Every structure is written in C-alpha cells, then in structure tokens.
Amino acid sequence: MEESRSRLYQGNEACVEGAIAAGMRFFAGYPITPSTEIAELCSVRLPQVGGTFIQMEDEIASMAAVCGASLAGLKAMTATSGPGFSLKQENIGFAAEAEIPCVIVNVQRVGPSTGMPTSPAQGDLMQARWGRHGDQEIVVLSPAYVDEVYSLTIEAFNIAEELRTPVILLMDEVVGHLREKVTLPKPGDLVIKDRKKPVPGSRYLPYAPGEGEDGDVPPLAAFGDGFRFHVTGLTHGPDGFPTNSPSVGEPQIKRINSKISSRREKLCKAEELFTEDADILVVSFGSSARSAKKAVKDLRAVGVKVGLLRLITLWPFPEHVIQRIAAGKLKAVIVPEMNLGQLAREVRRCLDGRAPVIGVNRVAGKLIEPADVIRAVQEVK
Amino acid sequence: MEESRSRLYQGNEACVEGAIAAGMRFFAGYPITPSTEIAELCSVRLPQVGGTFIQMEDEIASMAAVCGASLAGLKAMTATSGPGFSLKQENIGFAAEAEIPCVIVNVQRVGPSTGMPTSPAQGDLMQARWGRHGDQEIVVLSPAYVDEVYSLTIEAFNIAEELRTPVILLMDEVVGHLREKVTLPKPGDLVIKDRKKPVPGSRYLPYAPGEGEDGDVPPLAAFGDGFRFHVTGLTHGPDGFPTNSPSVGEPQIKRINSKISSRREKLCKAEELFTEDADILVVSFGSSARSAKKAVKDLRAVGVKVGLLRLITLWPFPEHVIQRIAAGKLKAVIVPEMNLGQLAREVRRCLDGRAPVIGVNRVAGKLIEPADVIRAVQEVK
Amino acid sequence: MGSDLTKYLRVEKLPHIWCAGCGHGIVTQAIVRAIDELGLDPAKVTIVSGIGCSSRAPGYMNFDTLHTTHGRAIAFATGVKLARPELKVIVITGDGDAAAIGGNHLIHAARRNIDLTVVCYNNSIYGMTSGQYSPVTPLGSFASTAPYGMVERPFDLCELVMGAGGTFVARSTTYHARHLTNVIKQAIQHKGFSFVDALSQCPTYFGRRNNMKDALAMLNWYKENAVSRDDWAKMPPAERGSKFPIGVFRDEEAPEYCETYRKVIEKAMEEVGAK
C-alpha cells in the first residue's frame, strides 16, 4: 500500500502518525479545538495497530489515564488546547514527580480563558514550563512545519522514554491545521527509544539513581511484571515510599529537575539561518518563526545583516545558544511571537544586557506577518 | 468585647479576619493542608456576619462559585494549596478574562505533586504568574508576617475590586501556620475599596473602557441589578459579546494585561533595609525573607555592607525597584528562596547583567536558615 | 399564546450561530416561553451556561447571562444563587457540558438541592467540537471519535440525577415542544434543584452520521420513540428497544439549600449577638 512515502498530512495528523511510528499504543483525550483531530485520528488509527483509544470524561481524567497506561507499560499520549491544558497541569505534575514517561500535546489557541477557539496563538509558552505547583523542569518541543510535527513527535516520545518524564509538544493552531507534505522515513531509518527496564529478579528501587551514563534516570518496570513496586506523588525516597525527611526528599526533587537541566545542550534543538554574521537577530518559534524566516530571507536579499534563530526546543531554554550568538556584537534582538512577550522575556534574561530585546506581538488570532518583522528590523537598523 | 486590639492570630486566621474586615461575604473552598484553617474559620465566621461559606465538591467548583458570587455582587475569596491551586487555574483565567474581582489564597507547601503537605515551600511563585493559558498579568502579594497577612488580605481585596481582577495572596506554610501578634486597626482606620458600579439607567457596556483615572477599568454591575448584561470567557468586545475580530479582541486582551502592568509602580510594595549603601543585595520574600532579614542584620552588625529587599508584591514584578537599587554598584545579588531559583531568575532578567545573581535554595520542606544566607554572602565578599 | 417573545431576546444578536434545523433554538424558545408564561421579572432571572453549541444560548437571551467554562456552569450558578438567593437561576448546558466534564457539579448540586433549574440540551453528541461521542451517545451509534460504533454504555441522565438525590427530574424533546415548555415551567417553579433532560436534535453531526437525513427525520425519531412515563413503566423491557420515557420522573419536596443555609446564618448571628 505504501508505494509513495510522501503524503499530505495535516499537522494534527502528522502528530498521530509520528506517535504511532514512535510506538504510542494508548491515547486518552477529550475533544477541544484546535487539537480535536488528534483524538479523532487516534480513535481510527490506534485500534488498527492494536492500540487503545479512549475519550475520557474530561482532561484531568485523560491525563490520569495516560499515566496509568504508561505505568502499565504502554507508550501513551494525550492532546488538548489551552483550557484543557490548564486542567491537566496537576496530573502532569504527578507524571513529573512520579517520573512517568508520556507525551502531552497542546495545540495552542487564543486565550485567556475560552478566548478564540479556532484562532492561533502562542500564549502557553510560559504555562508549559510553569503551569504546575512546585519545581519541575520539563521538556517542551515546538514544531513549525508539518514534517517537523512528525519527527518531533517521535523525538518527544524518545525523550519521554529515555528520561522517564512527561514531554510537551507545543504546537499552535496554524501548524495543527495546516496541511503539508511529509516524507516518511523508511521504517528502518526511524530511531525509536524505549524506557530502560529493571533486571528481572533484582531488588527494584524505582527511584534510585544508578551508575554511568543516564544513571540519574532509574529504570521503570511495568505493573504486572512482578516487581510489585509503589508509585506516589508524595515526596518519596529511592524505594518510592513517602518521606518526611528533607534530606531524603531534596535529592529526589533535585534529580527530577536536573535530569532535564543537566541535559540542556543535548535536548536543545534550534534552526539557525545567517546567524554567524548577523548584527540583528530574530528569535522565534512555531508558526511565527515561518513569518520571521520569510522576513529574514527578504531582508538578506536586500543586504540587511539579519539572522534567524528558530527555537525547536523551548524548554529547557537554550540559553547557551542565545549566549553564543550574542557573543558576537548584536545591535538588537527581535522576538516575534503570538503573545505579549513571553519568549522575549526569556531571551532578555539570557542576554544579561548584551543587546536590547524588541518584541513583535499579536494576541488575538492574527498570524504575525513577515512585514511586521521587517518593520521591526528596519526600526532598529 | 473588643477591649484589646492586639490578638494572637494564626496566619490563616489573620487572612480570614482581614478578608472579613475587607468586606468578604462569600467563601467557597475545598480543604487542603496547609490552607484548611482558612476554610474552617470561614465556616464559623462568615455566617456570624451574614456571609456565606460553602465547601464545594472540589477546587474547580470553588473557584467557579467564587466568580459567580462576585458577579452577583459579593466580595468573594477562595483558599487552597499547590494541588488545588493547579486545579483552579482554568477558572482563575476566566476571572481574569471576564474581569471578576476576587481573591485566591495559596498557602504553599512542598511540591511537585502531592509533595510534602505539611512542609513549607515557595515553589508556586512562577505558577501564580504563568499557570494559565493565554496572556494575563496578575497581581500576586506575599506576606511574611502574620500582621502583614491581615493587612495584605485587605489590600488584595482592594486591588481586586479597584481593578476588577483576581488577586492572588501567596503565602507559605510557615506564615499560614505561624501564630503572631496582630494589632487590629480601628474600624475607621481601615481603607476599604469597592468596585465601581455603572450609573443606573445608563446603557451599560461591561467591557468598555471609560475616561479619566482608572478609566481602563470598566464599572461592574451585579446580576439582579437590572442591567441584564452578558459575561463570557470568549474573547469579547466592549459590550461583552464574543468577537472573532482580531481588531476588537486585541485591545481587550491588551487592556486586561495593561490594567496591571501599567500600574506596576503603584502596585509594587516592598520592604528595604540598608539598601542605600549596600554592595551586596539580598532579595527574598515570604518566610525566607525573615531568615534573610536576620542574616542581614547580623551581617550589618559585623560591618558587612549588605542590604535586604523583601518583596511584598511579587507580580507585577518590581523591576524598577531592583533596577534602582542595582544602579548603585552591586557586587552580587543573593536570592534565598524555598524553590530552585524562581525569584532569582526574574531578578537576573531585570538586572541585565549588572550583577551576578546567586541563589540560596531549599526545596524539601526545610526553612532557609539565616546561616545559609550568611554563608552565601561571605562567599561573594 | 402568541405573546411576543422577542422582548426576552437580544434581537440584535440574531440570527444565531446554530445550524439550520438545530434543536437548540427550540429548547431556548421553550425556556423563554416558560419564563414568559410564569411572568418572571426578567431583571431577576440569571442564565448561566458552560461551553458548547447549547451553552451559546444565553448570549441571545435578554437577562443577566453568564457563559462560563466547559462543564462548570452549575458551580458558577451555585455561587450566583448563594450570593443572591432571590434570583431565579437557570443553567443551560449540553450533554457533554453537563454529563462529561461537568458531571460532578451536576450530581453535587442535585445532592445539595440548591434551587437551580438545569436544562440540558441533550443532542447526544458534542456539537461544538464537531461530533465526538458524549456520555449519552447510544451504543452502536457513530461519532467522529466512535468510528467503529460507540462502545461505551450511555448514562440515563434522569436516573443519574435521581441517584444523586435530585428532587425534580423530567425529560422531554424538541418534538414535544409544548410538553417541553410545560416541564420547564414546572422545573422553574420547583423549590430546590430541578433537572430537565431536553432532547434536542443535532442534524449536522449526530443526524448526518446516523442515517437521519435532516432535522425533521430526527424529530420524527423522537416522536416514534418517546413513551410517556406511565406507559414506559408498563412496557416489558424486551419491547423497549430504542424507546425512552418522557415526563416528570420525580417531583419531591426537600429542604432547599439556600434556605437551610439562611438558618445557619441566623443561628450564627444569634450566637454572637449580631441579631
């Protein structure tokens, strides 16, 4: 059947196909525009590959079911948009604390609140990082192209499984609904990672860091495999049982954070265009970055020394990349985004005053246009 | 009965008494350690003053009921801790978008997830600001002393009513459970603000900014007053009805944000100690700031030129205060907090490289000790 | 009869966003007509809704209206009602809004017997998000998330609310528009929590996928399958098939929550000598 390996996929569709290619066999969700197609496609596609789809009673339950399924051994995903993403936060926090691999997709729409359900936004960038109580680093990936949705969904699963952590795929309505060509890798070309399992028969400490590379990620048994272990959202020790002792709890909280922060360089993906010699840098992500790219190309064509940094990994934040580029002399950094300056704020933090940061912002559903970016560049020139 | 105006109050109790003094007549909540005493005391105290307490089925419902009661004309509050705070986010976003005055108390405990319910933390600082989808500035106040809990709760209601916005009172377990002396102001000395109401008989546009000072805050009628107006969480125009037009929606989204950001100087309260001539600055908040204060006093006593900035208003972030202090020469800024560096990150952002930021962090329930701060200062000296 | 209902509508917002033939307009009219026939003061009526096609109704209704978050209408309404018990508070919700994400608030309001009237515009589908199954989608039906046919057993919403302790529970359909209006009237008059399961056709998503070519076909389906409560009770289960009962299933008196809480206030005020 698969003669041609190029397909027209909608962003949401590419996400489902990528997930299935990555080994996702469980999806629990609750419909919400503009992510709904992901649930709908999962309801069709998962049973075809022996997997399970369930539409739960709400987003909280969906996130809970995803955690349960993952602990029972399946690669699991959920998808939502702003209001549902807000509701999932408590159980995403559980997944982080209990170190449960899973992928959460948020196809962003205009907020706050119900906002504009069918219009694009990028207003959940900070929420993705900070939406939960307590400290927890989290990996957030953000595709801008439909083929990137496909590959990044696979990447999201790989990271989730390798680091035993929830990973957020932060899309926006434009990318989710857009249809583009995706050239599917041959099955053998796909790199698929699976969670590390404990050695059968050994005494299993589900939260005890081990030795060597990735030793900070303990192996994860599946329920039913005979290990009879305990999982809790209470601060716990290496054995998984609750502790009231700061000296037992602190290393645990620090480890789940540093699992991610210590891998910043490895986790951070970005696309750079003309950054070597740029004296104005444009930093953007998601669909806004496509407008930014057009603008940068157009400006380069007329000799403006402008460069583009398109962030693919949003969190952990690629401080080192921004600092490397800013080590050259930058006149200004321009940050186009469909929110009131969330990315710009982080960029400023990393720049430590090395260049002024100028935002290009839209918040009520209109995609940023290349002309908006060009105007901003011309103003600082 | 009220012979003496000095009382021993628990932090949570001071919050309830402050709220009642501010005019709070509706509380909906759901028990959670370490905020539960607030609900319990409301259940006793509110009916005594003709108000209503209800324990809802969960935190989501509590936040919803608070919005409903406020729209029906009562000053309303809810209280919770980490897990419940995560659950309330969606409806806090609704309150921000629909401009519903109300106060949300979060008595912080150790996270992530269920964490350590009876141990203190300050890990929800960023969540308080960024926990919801979409862009929405929010006012967050953080008391460090029990008498400050009392006055700041009143302040929280005043801001909520004046700006038609949810206000978050971010406490921590230490402050919530601590008992201290509170000297009650005489009733006449209290400054109590009430929401602006529309002129009866006039055509009422519940989201239309008006003229003059505070013109960006539209008056708020109460349900049942005869105005028959519409409230929605969809992006809406001045009349309160949904719009799909970016040009109608954008000013509305920007206004609800700038209502707060434009009042940064007015809203930002902080305590400064020896900041004029400090060459090392300690920035802290809540109970950590009490340890910091002790450390700063002890260090000053031995001649170390260290100063303290204790933030009382956390959001909007007092950039201008930090920048003013940093305009003098600072060798370093030390930020003690019971999280992994959330405040430090913001401080760094505002410093634009003017001084290095050094965190003093604890995350598993142990209060930061003065000695921890002293050590950090001595290391940079 | 023949009273001008447009005075209860925000005519400047019409035509509404609902599809041609959508039952939600019929139910909305029934509510407005019930209010009219009861002679309620429009300034003392508050309508609260969640999110969904159904929940857009309040925007067209000329009262104090509150369009909240998905599933939470009843919880918001609880706050409104407790803060101002003299208001008539009517909740408009959908089967997804009330029974999927909002199920908990529904059963708790029923338990408390707080004086709200909840009208569930039940089209057994998520209309707003384009046709996913809901907790009342019949077994075997098709929906965009039930491409192989619905496998979850549906709620009987009236049974659910009665199980939770609801004191007034009724069902009608858009085919039975007059009957529907009457049960809504009874519901509004009931002191305490009242629930009306108002079956409402979604020709666009439910009808189209399930072999009912238009709104009329769906109304006819209601006509053919609705059975009065009493006939239903007499009907042997084997004969029931796709049939369902309509009518008032429960109408009981019990202490109403706001009134009971009033007594708490009186007691407390007395204790501290405030009264």
Added chain:
Amino acid sequence: MGSDLTKYLRVEKLPHIWCAGCGHGIVTQAIVRAIDELGLDPAKVTIVSGIGCSSRAPGYMNFDTLHTTHGRAIAFATGVKLARPELKVIVITGDGDAAAIGGNHLIHAARRNIDLTVVCYNNSIYGMTSGQYSPVTPLGSFASTAPYGMVERPFDLCELVMGAGGTFVARSTTYHARHLTNVIKQAIQHKGFSFVDALSQCPTYFGRRNNMKDALAMLNWYKENAVSRDDWAKMPPAERGSKFPIGVFRDEEAPEYCETYRKVIEKAMEEVGAK
C-alpha cells in the same frame, strides 16, 4: 481462615500511620483477605488509590501500587486496566476522594462498566485534612467546616453508582468484617465495574465530634443501624431514621468495557488487513 496475610503486606512499612481504632485497617485487611481467599496471583493485582487516610492503604499492600492525586484514582486505574486488561485492578478510595472531588470519575467508570473494583473507605468525613464534612456526612452532624451542624444532604453512594449504571453495588461496614470480606470477594469476581461502600470509623475526627467516644462506640453504631437489604426494603420509611441497608444491591451482567474495546481492535485490524 488463619491464613498468613502478612505475605500481602509490606511489613517493613508497619505500623501504619492510621490512628488507633481507625477502621481503615479493618477494610484493608478485608481486601487482602478477599484476595487471599480468591487465590489471586499477587503479581497480577494492581491497587490504585487517590489521596486521603484511606488512600494510604496501598503503601502497605504488597502488590503493584499506585497512590495518585486526590479524586483521580479511578481515572488512573482506567488507564492501567485498559493498557493491561489481564490485571485485577482494585481502587481504594475515601468518601471525599471518591465522591467529592472524584465523583465524576466514579460515575463514568460505572457507566462504562470497566472491570475495576472500587472499595470506598467511607468514614463520612475528610480524615486526612482533619475532619471537614464530606458529601456523605449525615445531616446535622458536626465537622470542622460544619460548626453549626451539616446542612448539605448526603449522597447515598450506592444509589449514586446505580443511577450511573453500575452493575455491582454493595455496602458493608467494619463491624461486619466477615460480610465485608465476602462482598469484596464478590465485587472482585464480578466482571465489570464493582463498587463497595465500606463504612469505616474515624474515631479521631468523626467520632469525637459526634458523641461517639471511641472506635468501639462507632462499631456498635454500625451494628445497631445496619439493616439487611431485604429487611430494609420491608421497613416503612418512617422507621428508617438513622438506619441504613447493607448487602449487595445490584449484581447484573453487562458487556465489560475492555472486552468490548477488544472487539473494536479486532474489527479495525481486520479492516486494514492487520489480522
């Protein structure tokens, strides 16, 4: 009888955190005994709980155990069960966990008839947070948030679950420990959703505030007020007073969700030729 139950316990974690006389240990023992008497393979039993004193039970039980977030145990358990239908999944929850914040998941799992066994350790109070009222606290009782006496009407949890479509529903008490063990056994054996309302004393918060001086007084109260299902049916409502029925209220067969979904998978795989 006389079988060594400690092999199902994590003895190194004992003594447990519960107060002296707390009923939760009795219910936990009943579950463990039921598992033992049924001869289940401990490696194939997963216990899932929410948050509360009751929900701490799994930490002492030597199976795969999952202590989740408040109210969400059933939703987590749904994921576990669907991912691995061969596991016996038992949910341990409290009255607050299951019926307050978690009410929605409870009714939806009942509706779906997914093969979970839910044991609600029902002490009609929030024990863990020190004695606030719960949705089953009896009218007039005192609790730390009901200082003037409880004014909300309580759920009858069994009625609620039956209203939602639950296929196995039963109640027992810690006084009736043997009976309790037996209904839990029946519940575990039931194919589909099963619910056991296990009344369990909280002497520390419920008893103390409501004139029951210790655990024994509370157990005696259960003894005096529990009535068998059949006697209850015959009892004139006026005589019921504080009495309540125990026993199995419903035990019906209906398609189980995981099995039905299996068929969807088979159908879908067939359609694409994967089978």
Added chain:
Amino acid sequence: MRKEFRLAGAGGQGLISASIILAEAIASRTDLYVAQTQSYGPESRGGSSRGDVIVSDSQVDYPEVTNPEYLLVMTQDACSTYAKDLAPGGVLIADSTYVKEIPSVNGTVKSYPISERAREMGREIVANMIGLGILAGLTGVVSLEVLEEAVMERLPKSTWDLNKKALRHGFEVGMQMAGGGEEVGEGTRA
C-alpha cells in the same frame, strides 16, 4: 516560485475538499512543496467556506494566503468578500451560476457556469471537481492524471466516475481559459 490559490464558496460546495485534493496531488505526486489551509470555526459551519493552497518550489515559509493569484469563487458572497484580495495580475474564476456581480479587480476574470454544468452532469455536488479541474487546467500546476489519482485515493469508489468526469471537463475548460477566453478585468494574465 510561490503561487497562492483560494477556493471559496458555501459550506457544502466541497471547496475545502477540493483544496485538499489539489494539495494532496501536489504533495504525493510532484516535487513541489505545498501548504493547505482552510476556514475553521462557527462561520465554516453551514455558512461560508474557504480552502487555500500555496504551491512553491521550496519549503513554504509564511503559510497563509493573503493575495491569491488564483481565486475560485462559487457564491456571490465569496466573490464579494474575496475579490479585493486578488493579487495584482491574478485570475478570478467565478461560478456564473451563482456569481452575478463581480467587482472590478486588478487581474483577469473568467466566468463559467460551473454548478449548472455539474447539475447537467448528474449531481451539483461535483461542481467542486469542475472548479478544481479548471484551476489545474488553467495553471498547469498538476496534471489531470495526478489529480485523478488523488481523487481516487480520497473519495469512495462509487463516486469516481462522476468525479473524474467533472474533473476532466473542468480541466479542459481551464486549458481553454489559459489559451485566452472571456477576459473581464483590466489586468493581465497570470
């Protein structure tokens, strides 16, 4: 090379579906890049409907169609709404069955009674295929064969014959239009 197409009309006319078929044909059977978007939200339900396609020889950056070079309008409403957006020198193709008044545009205007012709073929529902055919024939962006394959992949077998017939007819009309034909606007050919 970057070309923008817009297909606009009423819900139910199948224009979104036509835009997807066009994009699919390009994606799976040519070396070109393509980006397809469409109207969403309440306004797309029953009311108006719009499918946009961008074709390019490199990856598409900005993914929205703002000034289509090729604009197919199949209702008067759609024409009135979108005609002004036509790129200078673009081509507006109007279904004269429904479009009675065409505002003046800075490009070429082609009229054809698309829906009428579809009705004559048996079912008005295939008007979208005639429209799609016209676009392909006029621009040459994909061949008829490739379009037919895309149709067969996406639509049920029972409809193949009629759809292909409509497509072919449209393609021929489009090729004729490319070769000249009733010019109405003041602009030049794209």
Added chain:
Amino acid sequence: MRKEFRLAGAGGQGLISASIILAEAIASRTDLYVAQTQSYGPESRGGSSRGDVIVSDSQVDYPEVTNPEYLLVMTQDACSTYAKDLAPGGVLIADSTYVKEIPSVNGTVKSYPISERAREMGREIVANMIGLGILAGLTGVVSLEVLEEAVMERLPKSTWDLNKKALRHGFEVGMQMAGGGEEVGEGTRA
C-alpha cells in the same frame, strides 16, 4: 531579647494548646513580640506533639525554634528527641511521671512529677497547665494573672477552676525552681 520555648510530649497532653495560651497571653497582654509554631502532619496525630514559642522585644525574624532555652518534655520520647537541642545554658523541665531517663545536656535540668500531680488534682488532662505554669513561674515572661486571662478566653468556663488551680500550682513550682532546686546538668541557669 529573644527567648525560645519548646513544649513537647504526646498528642492529647495538650502541649500545643499550652503553647498557644502562652503566646496568646504575651500577644494580647504584653508589649512583647511572640511567634508560636507547632508540629503538623501525620506525626502529630496521636503520636508526638510539639508547641514552640519565641518571645522577643522586637519583631521576630527567623520564626523557628531550633535551640530552645526552655524545654518542657512530658514523655520519654520527647525528652530523647529534643534534649540534644537545648540551647547551651538552657533549662530542661521534665515531667518525671513519664520521663525516666534524661540524657546529659549542656544546661540545667529540672524534674517534677507534673502528670502525677495533675492526676491528684482531679484530671491528668490539666498537666499541661502545670507545665505552662512552671515555665511562666521559672522565666517570669508573663504573670500568672495574664496567663489566667488567656486561659479564660480560650477554654470553656466549666474548666476554668481546675485549669487555674493547675496553672497556679505550676507557677509556684516554677518560681521555686527559679530560686534553685535539683540541678542535674552541667550547665548554668538561663
């Protein structure tokens, strides 16, 4: 001036309540500042229990008691747990009814059969008042009258007489201790 007090024993002995009464007396009836904290969580339920009070002539900064100057222990457990934290030169007061072994501390140790005496007075439950009285009498931080007022404000009228009697008894014992008495430790008087 900053003085730290710790009252520790078993849940049910009323030590938290005693610590609150001490703090309340200071807060509402003196010019001193005061901060009271206590144990929370499962360990405070049925198990051990602890009330801490800091008294100061300026606002209390760091609000936790780490090294109490005055440590009242009413169970062996509490004594074993907390004795080591006594501030150098502090006073440890042990309820000799339950505390049988006292580790050596760098301060003064005072023993008194508090619970036994309470039992003799009628109800062991008032042992906490004796303990509280001892602390007050020993340190002079508040007067007996002020403590009595605080008791009357917080406790039900039916218990006033017995509680005040216990308090008074303790206060006298405390004053005696302050004047000397069985020193056990190696340290000096606070």
Added chain:
Amino acid sequence: MAVEARPWDVKINSNWCKQCGLCVAFCPRGVLKLGDDGRPVVVDIARCTGCLLCEMHCPDFAIAVKRSE
C-alpha cells in the same frame, strides 16, 4: 370558554430563517409552504388555528403567530 373565531397573523422573519422547513412540516393545517428561497410562505392563513406548532418548532425564532389586530 368559547374561543372567538378571530383570524391569525403568521409573521416570518426571513433574516433569521435558516430554511430548515420544520414549520412547514409541523403545520397541521397546510397554512405554510416552502417558498423558492427555502423559506416558508403563508399560503392559506384562513386555515390557521393559532396552534403555534410552527412557532414553537422554529429553531430560529423566525415565526411569530399572533391574533390579527
């Protein structure tokens, strides 16, 4: 109470009507017919009994039946 045999007015608001046809289907007296534009037209007002079935089943508030003045 004898009902006066006053004639009825049936007003159709064509701006709101969405051409669903329910009114026509529900009228038991053949008063209404679907017009060319898919909207109802009154073809025989004399037969109208004021039963309101059309009005109550119109999902678009587009029909008002009133006693004529």
Added chain:
Amino acid sequence: MAVEARPWDVKINSNWCKQCGLCVAFCPRGVLKLGDDGRPVVVDIARCTGCLLCEMHCPDFAIAVKRSE
C-alpha cells in the same frame, strides 16, 4: 465435616498494636483481656474457637489466629 478440636494460637504483634481495644471487645469467648500497657493479652486460650473476630477487627494487622502446630 467434623472440625478437629485442635487448640488455637493467638499471636499479638505488640509493635503494631495501637491499643484500641477492639479485639478484646469483639472476642466472644473472653480469650483476650487488655493488659497494663493497653495491649491485649491472651488469658484463656483454651476457650478460643478460632472465630477470627479479633483478627478481622484489628485495624493494625496486629493479631494472627492460627491453629497451633
């Protein structure tokens, strides 16, 4: 099936026992008595029928009734 009249063993784990007294209250045969430390002591094992009431009502898993070997 005739039950052999073998005697019973009642073991109390005093580390887990929380002195609630339920076992003593539930024993229908007076086998158990509360000891000085509030924990049960076996005072008359011969009367024990192995009914398990004590074991099943112990909230602390602190009693095990077994046939003696």
